[in-house]
Amino acid sequence: xSEAPSERTRVRRYHWLAKYDTExxxxxxxxxxxxxxxxxxxxxxxxxxxxxxxEGDTLYWHGSNASRMMRSVDGQEVCVCISxxxxxxxxxxxxxxxxxxxxxxxxxxxxxxxxxDEKRRQLxxxxxxxxxxxxxxxxxxxxxxxxxxxxxxxxxxxxxxKVRTGQPEDDDTDYCFPAWAGVVPVGVRVDxxxxxxxxxxxxxxxxxxxxxxxx
Amino acid sequence: xSEAPSERTRVRRYHWLAKYDTExxxxxxxxxxxxxxxxxxxxxxxxxxxxxxxEGDTLYWHGSNASRMMRSVDGQEVCVCISxxxxxxxxxxxxxxxxxxxxxxxxxxxxxxxxxDEKRRQLxxxxxxxxxxxxxxxxxxxxxxxxxxxxxxxxxxxxxxKVRTGQPEDDDTDYCFPAWAGVVPVGVRVDxxxxxxxxxxxxxxxxxxxxxxxx
Ligand SMILES: Cc1cc2nc3c(=O)[nH]c(=O)nc-3n(C[C@H](O)[C@H](O)[C@H](O)COP(=O)(O)OP(=O)(O)OC[C@H]3O[C@@H](n4cnc5c(N)ncnc54)[C@H](O)[C@@H]3O)c2cc1C
Ligand SMILES: Cc1cc2nc3c(=O)[nH]c(=O)nc-3n(C[C@H](O)[C@H](O)[C@H](O)COP(=O)(O)OP(=O)(O)OC[C@H]3O[C@@H](n4cnc5c(N)ncnc54)[C@H](O)[C@@H]3O)c2cc1C
Ligand code: HEM
Ligand code: HEM
Numbered sequence: 001x002s003e004a005p006s007e008r009t010r011v012r013r014y015h016w017l018a019k020y021d022t023e024x025x026x027x028x029x030x031x032x033x034x035x036x037x038x039x040x041x042x043x044x045x046x047x048x049x050x051x052x053x054x055e056g057d058t059l060y061w062h063g064s065n066a067s068r069m070m071r072s073v074d075g076q077e078v079c080v081c082i083s084x085x086x087x088x089x090x091x092x093x094x095x096x097x098x099x100x101x102x103x104x105x106x107x108x109x110x111x112x113x114x115x116x117d118e119k120r121r122q123l124x125x126x127x128x129x130x131x132x133x134x135x136x137x138x139x140x141x142x143x144x145x146x147x148x149x150x151x152x153x154x155x156x157x158x159x160x161x162k163v164r165t166g167q168p169e170d171d172d173t174d175y176c177f178p179a180w181a182g183v184v185p186v187g188v189r190v191d192x193x194x195x196x197x198x199x200x201x202x203x204x205x206x207x208x209x210x211x212x213x214x215x
Numbered sequence: 216x217s218e219a220p221s222e223r224t225r226v227r228r229y230h231w232l233a234k235y236d237t238e239x240x241x242x243x244x245x246x247x248x249x250x251x252x253x254x255x256x257x258x259x260x261x262x263x264x265x266x267x268x269x270e271g272d273t274l275y276w277h278g279s280n281a282s283r284m285m286r287s288v289d290g291q292e293v294c295v296c297i298s299x300x301x302x303x304x305x306x307x308x309x310x311x312x313x314x315x316x317x318x319x320x321x322x323x324x325x326x327x328x329x330x331x332d333e334k335r336r337q338l339x340x341x342x343x344x345x346x347x348x349x350x351x352x353x354x355x356x357x358x359x360x361x362x363x364x365x366x367x368x369x370x371x372x373x374x375x376x377k378v379r380t381g382q383p384e385d386d387d388t389d390y391c392f393p394a395w396a397g398v399v400p401v402g403v404r405v406d407x408x409x410x411x412x413x414x415x416x417x418x419x420x421x422x423x424x425x426x427x428x429x430x
Contacts, residue, residue, distance in 0.1 A: 012282075013279055013281075013283075034298070036253075036262050038251075038254075040255055043255075045254050045292060046322075047252070047320070049251075049296055049298040051314070063228075067227075067228050077259045079262045080262070083249070083264040088427055090346070090349075090408075094338065094356055095357075105263075107259070123309065130303065131305070134305075138392075139307050141310055167411045167412070178415050178417070179352050179353050181410070181411040181413070181414055182410040182414070182420065183411075184406070184424065184427050185405075185406040186403055186406065187404045187406065188402075188404065189402045190400075193399045194398045195396075196398075199395060203394065205395045206395060209397075212303055
């Protein structure tokens with residue numbers, strides 16, 4: 001196990017679940033596009049659900065240039081959390097119930113990216129990361145749309161992960177207690193695409209839409 | 216549509232998706248036990264994944280009495296967000312891509328509950344809310360375990376919801392653009408329970424375990 005990159009990213013509770021290696025952290029980030037970002041607004045905490053994507057050691061997200069969140073976080077400290085639930089862990093005591101999960105917490109200063117070429121390139125990565133090749137199939141993004149869109153970035157320098165797998169860890173003396181123990185695995189279910197009734201009669205669904213999955 | 220309960224809970228972006236009525240807000244909270252809580256620690260924002268449950272107009276969550284999060288939030292302003300992803304919305308332009316979702320954001324002051332009877336009662340609600348009747352099947356919670364456990368509460372007085380459903384809303388002029396548009400619905404998949412190999416030979420799984428589902 002590698003070391004925590006900083007004092008505040010060192011996992012204390014259930015610290016044996018901690019991982020600090022790039023492979024684990026990138027793996028969780030890449031598996032789950034949905035995240036939650038915390039920031040301080042007028043002295044008070046706010047958490048907002050967002051979508052994120054990654055290139056190298058940088059996390060990205062997008063939104064409106066007029067949004068409170070996007071305006072508040074530029075140049076400010078934020079904390080982004082990505083969490084994946086893998087199962088409910090039923091122990092022999094309520095105290096030892098748990099959740100199988102993979103989660104990442106990142107601390108750092110968010111920065112707005114203003115270069116138009118870089119904005120376009122990153123937004124294309126975002127779209128193509130969900131549905132491969134989709135960017136080029138769409139009505140091209142206009143300059144006005146690009147202007148209305150804010151792109152934020154966060155270095156992944158201060159990140160930690162927690163990963164729990166497997167069966168409950170009960171107290172030694174509880175293994176003789178006659179309660180059923182086990183795991184109920186959970187995941188993300190992606191259902192069959194539903195076409196927009198307003199599609200033109202001759203358009204067909206790109207097969208890449210079927211590769212959208214996460215978790 | 217009812218009114219926002221306060222100025223800071225008034226949805227500005229995509230405000231036509233806003234809901235402030237109790238039925239919608241409680242419905243989302245009750246459907247999704249996983250939440251993210253933001254708080255300010257040493258002047259900086261932190262967001263932590265937690266599990267939540269509700270009774271009446273109060274939200275509850277639990278953790279260690281020694282945890283940074285649990286100690287930091289007592290008597291402090293927090294923001295809790297519960298978000299459910301229902302689908303990827305593929306529009307004819309990348310700009311109009313969206314996510315079908317149900318989300319709730321709550322602001323308020325968290326309070327620790329210290330009464331032992333109320334702690335036990337709420338923890339039983341939490342367990343039974345996931346697997347009906349399970350609390351009484353488990354090795355009873357000890358006084359020492361109860362002491363190690365912190366129970367926090369948050370009034371639901373300042374909450375808002377955003378709900379998006381259905382097909383993309385493209386620009387009028389884009390409906391003649393020959394891109395496939397539609398929705399890929401997603402949800403939570405609950406798989407078959409996996410028994411702990413260390414279960415006693417004569418224990419059987421309570422059928423209520425199969426009623427665990429969320430989302
Ligand atoms: C889906 C899910 C549900 C959870 N439900 C609960 C719950 O109901 N009650 C509860 O007490 N805890 C829950 N947890 C664990 C929770 O997220 C915290 O890890 C735990 O509460 C300890 O918090 P703390 O502030 O004491 O962390 P500390 O261990 O003091 O945090 C120190 C540092 O460790 C790292 N860290 C902490 N937590 C995480 C994390 N989850 N992922 C990655 N890095 C982390 C961060 O860098 C943090 O700054 C849940 C986690 C997940 C993923
Ligand atoms: C799964 C998911 C993914 C999302 N991905 C993105 C993304 O990638 N980029 C993006 O810009 N936005 C995304 N959103 C929407 C995002 O959560 C915010 O609603 C949006 O960014 C506007 O933020 P704001 O700070 O400008 O909100 P404002 O509208 O200024 O917020 C004012 C008040 O409205 C309420 N509010 C705001 N957002 C929500 C919410 N989601 N649920 C309930 N109440 C709310 C709160 O009370 C808040 O204090 C996503 C939402 C969900 C649920
Ligand atoms: C996979 C592709 C995309 C997805 C899934 C997506 C999803 C979202 C979501 C969920 C929101 C929040 C809406 C709300 O507040 O309720 C949003 C907002 C926004 N998106 Fe995207 N988006 C995508 C691509 C893009 C692209 C490529 C652009 C720009 C060219 C863009 C520009 C914007 C803007 C400007 C907003 C803010 C709208 C407002 O608040 O008025 N999006 N997006
Ligand atoms: C459905 C039942 C429950 C579930 C799913 C559950 C889940 C969890 C999870 C995910 C954590 C975080 C572990 C981590 O930090 O990685 C946790 C911590 C904790 N839980 Fe529970 N829990 C349940 C019931 C209970 C009950 C009934 C009690 C007390 C009687 C309890 C006491 C605690 C304590 C004290 C911690 C903190 C442990 C520590 O940080 O050392 N839990 N729980």
